[in-house]
Amino acid sequence: MANQRVLPQSKETLLQNYNKRLKDDIRSIMDNFTEIIKTAKIEDETQVSRPTQAEQDHYEMHVRAANIVRAGESLMKLVSDLKQFLILNDFPSVNDAISQQNQQLRALQDECDKKLTSLRDEIAVDLYELEEEYYSSSYGQWNSTDLPLCEAYRRRDSWASPDGSSSSTQDDREDSDGTPSQEANAQHHVNGHGTASTEKP
Amino acid sequence: MANERLRLLEEVEKEIAVVLQCAGNIVLELSKDKHNASLLDRQLVQFQTSINRVESELSAQIRYLTQVATGQPHEGSTYSTRKDCQMSLNRAEYAKVKLGELGRTCEAMLEQQQI
Numbered sequence: 001m002a003n004q005r006v007l008p009q010s011k012e013t014l015l016q017n018y019n020k021r022l023k024d025d026i027r028s029i030m031d032n033f034t035e036i037i038k039t040a041k042i043e044d045e046t047q048v049s050r051p052t053q054a055e056q057d058h059y060e061m062h063v064r065a066a067n068i069v070r071a072g073e074s075l076m077k078l079v080s081d082l083k084q085f086l087i088l089n090d091f092p093s094v095n096d097a098i099s100q101q102n103q104q105l106r107a108l109q110d111e112c113d114k115k116l117t118s119l120r121d122e123i124a125v126d127l128y129e130l131e132e133e134y135y136s137s138s139y140g141q142w143n144s145t146d147l148p149l150c151e152a153y154r155r156r157d158s159w160a161s162p163d164g165s166s167s168s169t170q171d172d173r174e175d176s177d178g179t180p181s182q183e184a185n186a187q188h189h190v191n192g193h194g195t196a197s198t199e200k201p
Numbered sequence: 202m203a204n205e206r207l208r209l210l211e212e213v214e215k216e217i218a219v220v221l222q223c224a225g226n227i228v229l230e231l232s233k234d235k236h237n238a239s240l241l242d243r244q245l246v247q248f249q250t251s252i253n254r255v256e257s258e259l260s261a262q263i264r265y266l267t268q269v270a271t272g273q274p275h276e277g278s279t280y281s282t283r284k285d286c287q288m289s290l291n292r293a294e295y296a297k298v299k300l301g302e303l304g305r306t307c308e309a310m311l312e313q314q315q316i
Contacts, residue, residue, distance in 0.1 A: 011270050018263050026256050033224050033248075040231050065228070072221045075255065076214060082262055083210050089270040093206065098277045105282040109289040116293055123300075130307075 014085070021078050028071040032064040039064075206262070213258050216251045223248035 039057050046053065086093075223244045230241055 011272055012267075015263055015267050015270070019260075022256065022259050022263070026252065029220065029224075029252065036228060037231070040228075061228075068224060069221065072217055075217050075259075078259070079210050079214050079217070082259070082266070083207060085266060085270070086206055086210070086262070088275075089266065090206065091271065091275055092269060094275050095277060098279055101279045102282045105279065105286040109282075109286040112286075112289040112293050116289075116296060119296065130303075 011089075018078060018082065018085075021074065025071040025075045025078070029068050032067045032071070036061055036064050036068075206265075209258060210262065213255055216255045216258075219251045220248060220255065223251065 039060055048056070226244045227241060227248065230236055230244070
């Protein structure tokens with residue numbers, strides 16, 4: 001064979017064994033079937049009497065029929081072994097199956113990520129409005145003893161400035177008048193939206 | 202391609218059953234007093250066709266395996282892409298859960314305002 005490759009001994013032996021089994025089983029089926037048909041032919045009486053000959057023919061046919069069935073069973077076993085060998089060693093088809101599966105999984109992943117991205121783009125606007133609403137409401141307030149860092153720095157800067165004393169008193173007044181409004185304003189800064197404060201005392 | 206070869210082997214199994222069936226029908230017909238010649242001919246032709254097909258198909262499969270088989274195990278895998286796909290589905294599921302929570306929060310707020 002022009003494309004004969006050097007296989008490992010076990011694989012080559014195995015494939016030769018498969019060939020041998022195939023040839024033997026097919027030959028067994030054909031020979032036994034031919035002999036059954038030949039035995040079915042009625043002949044003139046020979047040395048043994050007809051009942052004895054009939055009995056012998058009957059037994060022979062039983063044995064040959066059993067041989068045919070055994071050969072058929074052996075062929076089925078051979079097909080099963082070939083299927084197993086094919087699944088384990090047919091690399092081109094295994095590679096094809098792997099690449100096909102990879103392609104399907106990547107397509108599913110891309111579709112999922114694309115839909116997530118479009119969903120993100122759609123709800124970004126709504127989320128912006130929800131944040132505005134949340135941080136301008138009473139639920140977005142924080143405790144004066146638990147300031148966020150940005151608010152703490154802002155207050156420190158306002159105290160440290162030249163107008164700090166007046167602004168501090170002003171802040172105190174504002175604090176006494178409308179703490180929620182100032183904290184709401186600060187919350188806007190914390191939020192990073194940079195919107196103008198809406199609530200003034 | 203793999204499915205095609207396995208499907209052909211499934212067909213070979215059916216052909217083997219046809220071979221045995223035809224052999225049995227022929228012997229059954231010969232056992233009768235009056236034989237149906239046309240039935241015998243049909244069954245015999247079917248028997249010969251099937252057994253030739255079985256032999257040729259199995260020889261072809263063994264020849265193909267002789268050409269492609271190596272001694273090495275296959276080390277390919279779909280694990281990485283399967284994992285990536287699974288993580289993508291997890292991301293989608295997480296986003297769904299979070300949006301559900303957000304929706305429930307908004308509904309609770311609306312109900313509270315209505316009250």
